[in-house]
Every structure is written in structure tokens, then in C-alpha cells.
Amino acid sequence: MTNFKEDILQITTRLIVEEGFNYSEAKQKAGSMIKPNKRQKTKLDNFPTNLEIEKSVKEYLQTFYWEDLNDRVNFLREIAINLMRELKTFGPILIGELSKDIATEYTILQICVFSDSSKEVLMHFLEIDINTEILQLKHPFHRNRVEALGCQWEGHEVVVYCLNHGDKNLCSKGLSINTLQQIIENENRKNK
Numbered sequence: 113m114t115n116f117k118e119d120i121l122q123i124t125t126r127l128i129v130e131e132g133f134n135y136s137e138a139k140q141k142a143g144s145m146i147k148p149n150k151r152q153k154t155k156l157d158n159f160p161t162n163l164e165i166e167k168s169v170k171e172y173l174q175t176f177y178w179e180d181l182n183d184r185v186n187f188l189r190e191i192a193i194n195l196m197r198e199l200k201t202f203g204p205i206l207i208g209e210l211s212k213d214i215a216t217e218y219t220i221l222q223i224c225v226f227s228d229s230s231k232e233v234l235m236h237f238l239e240i241d242i243n244t245e246i247l248q249l250k251h252p253f254h255r256n257r258v259e260a261l262g263c264q265w266e267g268h269e270v271v272v273y274c275l276n277h278g279d280k281n282l283c284s285k286g287l288s289i290n291t292l293q294q295i296i297e298n299e300n301r302k303n304k
Contacts, residue, residue: 119146121160125168129177132218135162170214184215188268189296192221195265196289198240199272202227205286207252207273221270224252224286230259230274237263249273253285 123142127133133141139159160168173181188210196204208222209215225233230246237244245262252273261272287295 116146116158117160120158121164121168124160124165125172128165128169129172129216132216135165139165166209166212166214169209169216170212173214173216181215184217184219185210185213186296186299188215188219188221189292189299191266191268192223193289193292193296195221195223195270196292199223199225199233199236200289202233202236203280203288205288206292207286211287221265221268222252222273223270224273224275224279226275226277226280228277230261233272233274234261237261247271251275253279 120139120142123145124133124135124138127138127141128135143159177184192206192210196206202225205224206222207224209219210221227233234244234246242263242265247260247262248257249260249271250256251258259274261274263270263272
């Protein structure tokens with residue numbers, strides 16, 4: 113391995129793909145593996161950015177899991193679009209790895225919905241007999257915390273971030289139901 117940042121990037125990528133770590137946890141673990149002495153300070157710019165990690169994860173998957181990657185992405189897209197259709201009244205947006213064509217066996221579907229209160233979304237899940245867990249998580253686009261709902265949808269783990277209507281301007285950071293539907297249709301045409 114040639115330098116600290118590249119070493120961290122390689123280890124971080126493997127931890128994400130092979131063990132299901134999230135980006136932050138994987139960076140911390142990789143840092144402690146390379147520099148176990150916590151008293152040694154490492155500058156933040158010596159660590160890879162999330163965009164660099166995302167690119168590395170995608171390349172890793174395309175190199176080592178190319179046979180499974182498209183199938184997994186397409187399978188998870190179908191689950192995501194079904195949930196987004198169910199939550200259509202809340203303006204769902206697909207975010208996270210899957211919105212960037214990245215899917216590992218540990219991928220958790222992440223969807224943002226917009227409402228006056230997370231209780232509206234919770235009530236909707238209760239009406240369709242879906243058990244949910246109320247969570248307080250970091251806002252997907254800011255530093256503050258938001259309510260989210262964790263659940264299983266079609267046998268897959270999902271986190272639904274309940275954002276207020278003022279956050280709708282963030283829609284460009286994810287895939288709308290129409291955009292995702294178009295991607296699925298294009299992929300289906302390509303595979304025929």
C-alpha cells in the first residue's frame with residue numbers, strides 16, 4: 113500500500129462491502145487498524161471523502177461482484193418502487209447507495225418522505241399492518257437529527273426519513289418515483 117489515504121480507502125471499501133459497515137464506521141475502523149495509537153492525530157484531509165469511498169465501493173463491486181451487482185440493484189429497485197408507490201402521498205425520494213446504483217448484501221433501503229409530522233407516515237404504516245420502529249437519526253442532508261421509521265418491506269430492511277415540507281428542495285439529491293420508474297423501464301428494455 114502506498115500512502116495513508118489509499119490504505120484507508122481500501123480497508124474502508126472492504127469493510128463496507130464485505131462486513132456491512134456504514135461509511136463513517138468503516139473510516140474509523142480503518143483508521144484504528146492503520147494507526148492504532150489514538151494519541152497520534154491524523155488530519156481529516158488524510159481520510160477519503162464519502163464521494164471517494166462511494167466511487168471505490170462501486171469499483172470494488174463491479175470488479176469482484178459484477179455478476180451479482182446488476183441483479184441485486186434491480187431486485188432492490190423493485191422493492192423500493194413498490195414502497196414508494198405505497199407512500200406516494202408523501203412524495204417519496206430514494207436516497208443512499210441504491211440511488212447511485214450501489215447495492216451490497218447489507219444495503220438498507222433509504223427513502224425520504226415529506227409530511228407535517230412523522231405520525232402521519234406512522235399511521236399509514238399501521239393502516240397497512242406494517243410494524244415500524246421509531247428512530248432518531250442524523251438528517252440525510254444536514255447535521256441535525258430527524259425522526260425516521262425503520263421497518264421490513266417485502267423482506268428487506270428499510271429506513272424512511274420523515275422530513276418536513278421545507279426540505280423538498282433537497283429532492284435533487286435522490287430519485288423521485290418517476291425517475292426510478294423510468295430507470296427500471298429502461299433497464300427492463302435493455303435486458304429483453
